[in-house]
Amino acid sequence: MKALLLWPIMPNSFWSYQEALDLAGLHATNPPLGLITVAAMLPSDWEVRLVDRNVRLETDEDWDWCDLVIISAMIIQKEDFRKLIQKGVELGKKVAVGGPFPTSVPEFATEAGAAYLILDEGECTVPMFLEALARGEERGIFRATEKPDVTQTPIPRFDLLDLDAYMAVTVQFSRGCPFQCEFCDIINLFGRKPRTKTPEQMLAELEVLYQMGWYRYVFIVDDNFIGNKRNAKVLLRALIPWMEARNYPFPLLTEASLNLAEDDELIELMVKAGFALVFMGIETPDVESLAGIHKEQNTRQSLMESCHKITRAGLQIMSGFIIGFDNERAGAGKRIQEFIEETGIPQAHLSLLQALHNTAMWTRLKQEDRLHEGLATVYQGSLMNFKPTRPVEEIVAEYIDCFWNLYEPLPYLKRTFRHFKMMNGQRPKIKRRFTWHEMRLFPVVCWRQGVVRTTRLLFWWQLIAIALQKPSLFYDYFVALSLGEHFFSFRHQVKAQLEAQLEVLQQNKQAQEQESYQLEPVS
Template sequence: MKALLLWPIMPNSFWSYQETLNLAGLQSTNPPLGLITIAAMLPAEWEIRFVDRNIRFETEDDWAWCDLVIISAMIIQKQDFRALIQKGVALGKKVAVGGPYPTSVPNFALDAGAHYLILDEGECTIPMFLEALARGKARGTFRSPEKPDVTQTPIARYDLLDLDAYLAVTVQFSRGCPFQCEFCDIINLYGRKPRTKTPEQMLQEFQVLYDLGWRRYVFVVDDNFIGNKRNAKVFLKALIPWMEAHDYPFILLTEASLNLAEDDELVELMVKAGFTMVFMGIETPDTDSLVGIHKLQNTRQDLIESCHKITRAGLQIMSGFIMGFDNERPGAGKRIQAFIEETGIPQCQFSLLQALQNTAMWNRLQKEGRLVDGLGTIHQGAIMNFVPTRPVEELTEEFIDAFWNIYEPMPYLKRTFRHFQMMNGWRGKTKRPVTMTELQLFAAICWRQGLLRSTRFRFWWQLGAIALTKPRLVYDYLVALGAGEHFFHYRYQVREQLQVQLSTIKQAKQQELLAVS
C-alpha cells in the first residue's frame, strides 16, 4: 500500500504565530503529532509520504503515486480538510480520515465523501481499519469506547518531518483530564482518567529528537500535564538527570490546570526539568462564571496569587480567557484586562465562548434551543455559535475592545517585563547554540520594537534591566517579545472579522424590525 498522509492548512489564529514565524524564517508552529504517530502504527511494508500543507503542498505526482490518502484535522482546519477529501475522491483514491474534528463531527467527513472514518484513539481503531482493508471493505467507520494503554503507543515518525520548518516539536505524556469543565471536549475525546506513558518511553522519545539534532522547543501537548500528579512527578524525576546529562538541549512547555499552584514540589520539579512555560485555562476572574461552567478547581485559591506563585517559581504563564458565559455581568472584558495587567501574563488566548459539539455545554444549549446553525469555527474572529444571555452585539464589541487593548505594543512590553522580573531567574546550563533562526528573530524585534515604534526607549531600558538582573532569562524574554509581533498584527484581523459579522447581525435585525412594522 502507498499511503499519502496529509495535514491540512491551519488558518491564521492565536496559535499560528504567523508574523513571528515569518520574522524567524520558520513556516509552522509545530507538526501534527497524531498523524506522525499513526504513521508509526501502519504496516512496516507500506510506503508512506507525509505532507504538512503548512510547510509545502503535495504534488500531482504524490496524488498519482498513492493508493490511499489519510487525513487528520482539527475544527479550525475544516475548510482545507473538506477540499482534500473531495480532491482525493475525485481522483479515484480511497480516503481515510481521523483526528479530533471527524471524531466529534463524523458527518462532516462523510458528507465530503470520505470512505473510511478512523475515529477515537488510533491505538484501538487503526487495527480495525487495517483488518477491514485486508478483507477488501470499500467503506467503514471504526470507533471504540475503549481507552488504550498509552504505554503501548509507538514513538512518532519524527523522521518524516522537515524539522527546520518548525518552531516546536510535540510529544505527549498523558491523555485525559480529571476535571469536567462544561465547555471542554477533552473528557469526551480522552476520558476523565488520565493515562500516562512510562518515564522510559518519554526518555526514548526525547533521545530520538536529540539524535535527530533537534535543539529548540519541545511542547508536551497534554491537555493537562498534571492530571495524574503522582505519575508526572515520577516522570520529572527521571527527566531531570537526562536533561542535565544532555546539557538541557530542549526548552520545554506544556499545559496544566491552575491547581499546579497547590503543589510546590511539582512546580519545582518542572522548573528543574527544563520547563519554562505553562499554558493554563484561567477562563475568567468571575467566580460565578467559573462555578457555572463547573471549573471549581479555579475557585479553591485566589487566582492572582496562584498565578504569582507559579511565576515566581520560574514558569512563564500563558493563559486562556473566555467571554460569554451564561449570566456574565457587563464589563467582563475590562475585568479580564485588569486581571492580565495585574498578573503580567504576556500571551493570553482570549476568545468568545464557542459550544463544541457533544460537550455538556452543547447538549444543554441544544435542549434550550439556543444553538445557532451555520457557525462554529473556533478562532478569535468568530462570533459565538449560540444565543448568549447578554446581547451578542454588546458582548462582541466589548471583546473587540479588550482584545485590541491587550495587544497594544506598549502595554504588552510593560507587562512582559513585569512578568519576567517576578520570575526566579534559574535555568539549567545549556550548550544549545543560538542559531540563525533566533538571531534573525531577535534582530527583527530590536528593529521593530527598539527603533521603529514608540516603544523604543522602553524596549532598550527593559532589555538592559533583564540582562543585568535575570541574564539567564534574556532568551525567553526576547522570544516572548517576538510572540507579541504576531498579536500586534493579528488583532487587526480579529477586529475586522468580528465587525463584518456584527454588521451582518445588525442588518438582519433591522430587516426583521422592518418586516414586523
C-alpha cells in the same frame, strides 16, 4: 500500500504566530503529532509520505504516487479538510480520515466523501481499519469501545518531518483530564481518567529528538500534564537527570490546570526538569462564572496569588480567557484585561465562548434551543454559535476592546518585562544558542520595537536589563517579544472580521423587523 498523509492548512489564528514565524523563516508552530503517531502504527512494508500543507503543498506527483490518502484535522482546519477529501475522491483515491474534528463531527467527513472514518484513539481503531482494508472493504467507520493503554503507543515517526520548519516539536505524555469543565471537549475525546506513558517511553521519544539535533521548544501537548500528579512526578524525577546529562538541550512547555499552584513539589520538579512555560486555562476572574461552568478547581485559591506563585517559581504563564459565559456581568472584558495586566501574563489567549460539539454545554444549549446553525470554531474572529444571556453586541464590543488593548505594543512590552522580572526560581542556568532563525528574527524585532515604534526607549532599557540581570531567561524573553509581532498584527484582523459580522447581524435583524412590520395586520 503507498499512503499519503496530509495535514490541512491552519488559518491565521492566535496559535499560528504567523507574523513571527515569517520573520524567523519558519513555516508552522507545531507538526501534526497525531499523523506521525498513526504513521508509526502502519505496516512496516507500506511506503509513507507526510505532507504538512503549512510547510509545503503536496504535488501532483504525490497524488499520482499514492494508493491511499489519510487526513487528520482539527475544527479550525475544516475548510481545507473538506477540499482535500473532495480532491481525493475526484482522483479516485481511497480516502481515510481521523483526528479530533471528524471524531467529534463524523457527518462532516462523511458528507465530504471520506470512505473510511478512523475515529477516537488510533491505538484501537487503526488496527480495525487495517483489517478492513485487508478484507477488501471499500468503506467503514471505526470506533473504539474503550480507551487504549498508551504505554503501548509507538514512538512517533519524527523522521517524516522537516524539523527545520517548526517553532516547537510536540510529544505527548498523558491523555484525559479529571475535571469536568462544561465547555471543554477533552473529556469527551479522552475521558476523565488520565492515562500516561511510562518515563522510559518519554525519554526514548526525547532521545530521538536529541539525536536528530532538535534544540528549540518541545511542547508536551497533554491537555492537563498534571491530571495524574503521581505519574507526572515520576516522569519528572526521571527527566531531570536526563536533561542534566545533556545540558538541557531544549526548553519544555506544556498545559496544566491552575491547581498546580497547590503543589510546591510539583512546581519545583517542573522547573528543575527544564520547563520554561505552562499554558493554563484561567478563563475568567469572575468566580460566579467559573462555578457556572463547573471549573471549581479555579475557585479554591486566589487566582492572582496562584499565578504569582507559579511565575515566581520560574515558569512563564500563557493563559486562556473566555468572554460570554451565561449570566456574566457587564464589564467582563475590562476585568480580564485588569487581571492580565496585574499578573503580567504576556500571551493571553482570549476567545469568545463557543459551544463545541457534544460537550455538556452544547447539549444543554441544544435543549434550551439556543444553538445557532453551523459548527463552533476556536477561531478568534468568529461570533458565538449560540444565543448568550446578554446582548451579543455588548459582549463582542467588550471582547474587541480587551483584545485590542492587550496587544498594544507598549502595554505588551511592559507586562512581559514585569512577568520575567518576577521569575526568581531555580531555573537551570542555561544560555540558549541563537541559530540562523533567531539571528534573522533579532534585528527585525530590534528595528520594529527599538526604533520604529514608540516603544523604542522602553524596549532597549528592558532588553539590556534582562540580559544583565537574568541572562538565563534572555532566550525566552526574546521569543515572547517576537511573538508580540504576531499579536500586534493579528488584532487588526480580529477587529475587522468581528465588526463586519456584527454589521451583517444588525442588517439581518433590521430586515427581520421590517418583514415583521409589513406582515402585521392593518386594524
